[in-house]
Amino acid sequence: MxxxxxxxxxxxxxxxxxxxxxxxxxxxxxxxxxxxxxxxxxxxxxxxxxxxxxxxxxxxxxxxxxxxxxxxxxxxRENIARSGVLSGENKTELRRIVSEARLSGVSKSELKKLIDEFY
Amino acid sequence: MNWIVNLVLFICVVPSAVIMFLLGFPKNPEKKKMIFGVRNNPRFHEGEAAGKVLEITASCRKAALIITVFVCLMSIVLLFLPPTRFTVLAWTLLVYALFLVAIPFGKGNTELKSLKKQLGITRKGVVYADLTNTSAVHGLKKPWLILPNAVCLAVSVFAILADTGVIKIAETLACERGALTLMSQSFLFLGIIIIPIAFMMDNVKNAVISKDSNINANYNRAKKKCWADLLVATSWANALYVAVYTVLCMFIYNDIVLVTGVLVYTLILVSCVAIGVKTQMTVEKRYERDTDLELLDDDDYWILGMFYFNPNDTRLNVEKRFGYGGTVNIAHPAGKVIMIVTAVLLLATIGFLIWAAVSGNMDMLSVNEPFWGPAIRTSGQNL
Structure with a gap:
């Protein structure tokens, strides 16, 4: 890598x-x-x-x-613990990214498409 | 006897001058990874920039060619001159004159860097590392390097014993007393110098040329293997040569043996280096098409394309951009010490030779009567 x-x-x-x-x-x-x-x-x-x-x-x-x-x-680690929840820090970061995308004129569907691609 | 020194210096100086010219100033620089120590960039070959780059490379190549021709012609002249103290001084200065090609190289480097700035090419500060291959790629098999030096050491011990008379193979030694010891110790010293160089080159940073870790691993392994093979071959050549030559000098020691020995040794070394350079070039060419990553831009850390000064880099040894081999990071504390010692030694040698030539003490450096000769004879008589 x-x-x-x-x-x-x-x-x-x-x-x-x-x-x-x-x-x-x-x-x-x-x-x-x-x-x-x-x-x-x-x-x-x-x-x-x-x-x-x-x-x-x-x-x-x-x-x-x-x-x-x-x-x-x-x-x-072989088995990474899956809590199933996003940490508060990551939520804030995601919020910032979504806000910036919205201000830049990126549509919700486009953003979802990107999330699907990265997930 | 001094004509032997002339001949050996001629054999060393002329090919060195030609190799330095060919490596530093290739005919088609646009096809090379580096141009005067500046990383080649596709934008160098577009529009007006292409003309400018061609102009820079042509003018620097011309200057380097003049210097190379001058060095070669001077070597031919000195080869036929009668040996005097000034001839020795002239040879030494000519060896240093080899490095004058660094001037057009540095000029080309500076001009290309300013062209880069004009074109707005900056990718400074980006470093790649391959997690899969970090510290896992080596080409050196250590026993193959230690073994020839052990042979050298054994020959050296044998020479001391033969010189002191503990071992008697011939009734009387053909060469002077102490000569075998001095010769074998010199070869042992050369062999020992190769060991840290080999380890240094085997631990040089792995280059990341591709997103594919396997390509990176193969490329770095091939390059390190070239270095390891070259240095191991040189060590073996050194060891076998000293073994044969020591035994030979016990029975026959005259001008013909000396000349043949020096010539054979020089030829072996030159051949090893030539094969090493050729293989390294083949590896570079082979992996050119696999390079798919924008490469690290650290051109500004290379002063004149020759001296690496990067305070942000903790590495001591890096691959050279002019010539063949490695150099040190001058920003590293050990790098500073190495550079200062090298500079002092170079200046001291020039100073000493000029002093010796002017004051008439150059005869102390005669091959027939080396400065250690009287001391050896005295200690030999005492034995």
Whole structure:
């Protein structure tokens, strides 16, 4: 799976990596049980501090997307907990996207079509 | 005897000049991945920009050609000049003159960067990483690199024992006492230098050229394998050569053996490098059609297209844009130290040679009577 980091984005790098790994898991590019690179290897590959990657992994672990242990490193969790509800933070983000789409003149059906495509 | 040095320098300088010209200033730059260390862009070949790019590349190529021809002609002249202290100085300066082609290269780099700005081409700050292949792609088989150096070490120990008289194969050694030790130690030193270079090249960042992880893995594996093969072959050539040559020098040591030895060794090294460069070029060509990703734009971090200075990058070693091999990130603390030491060594060498030539001490560097000669003889007599 290829991840793209924009150093000049407003979104912090650790969050960009986190978002793309979550999208990879959701799309099936990263399968359950798949090994993720070590903190050091990924930091060297992207050319960032190891602390940044460590922060991403800790966040993904706390969110239940990956599991880490000393022996096997980081792996994508086989069974990701399905709460069936959208978090408050994500609801606010979705609301913002819908509002911006509405202001830009994007119709409801077009937006639904996009959701269907991404889902 | 000094004509041997002339011949060896000629064999090294002329092909180096030609290779540097061909690699840095290709005939069809529009087909290459980089033009003067600036990433090639389709917009460079549209409308007015195409004419401008052709103009820049043609003028820089012409300047580089003049420098290359000058270096080659000077090499021919020096080859036939009688050996004096000034000839040695001239050769050394000519070796440094090889790097004058960096001037048109840097000029071309600066002009292309300003053209990029005019065209509004900016993709700065975007970095790709392939999660599937991170740190998993290597081409070096470590035992194959360690083994020849172990052979070199064994030969070196054998040479010391033969020199000190502990091992007696011939009644009297054909060469001077201490010569075997010095020669084998020099080859061992060369072999040892190759080890960190090989590890550095095997751990260089994996390039992301495609959305397909398999293509990325194959491309990086092929490139690293080229490097590993080149350095392992060089190590083996070094080890086998020193083994054969050490034994030979115990029985026969004259001008013919010395000349043949130097020529064979130079030819082996040049052949290894030539094959390595050719294979690397073939790999690049093969994967050109598989490149489907807009590539990282870090041109502004490459000063004159030759020196990498990126404070946002924590890596120490990166692939070169001019020539063949790797270089260091000068923004990295270790990179700063390496560059300062290299610059000091280069300046000190030039300074020392000019001083030696002007003060008449150049004879200390004579091949017939090296500066360590008296010391060896004295220690040999003491033994």
């Amino acid at each position: 290829i991840i793209k980091i924009d150093e000049y984005s407003d979104v912090p790098i650790y969050m960009q990596i986190r978002n793309q790994i979550v999208m990879g898991i959701s799309s099936g590019e990263l399968k359950g049980g798949e090994q993720l690179p070590t903190v050091r290897a990924l930091a060297l590959e992207i050319g960032i501090n190891t602390m940044t990657v460590s922060k991403t992994y800790q966040l993904l672990k706390s969110e239940g997307y990956i599991m880490t242990d000393r022996k096997n490193g980081a792996r994508v």
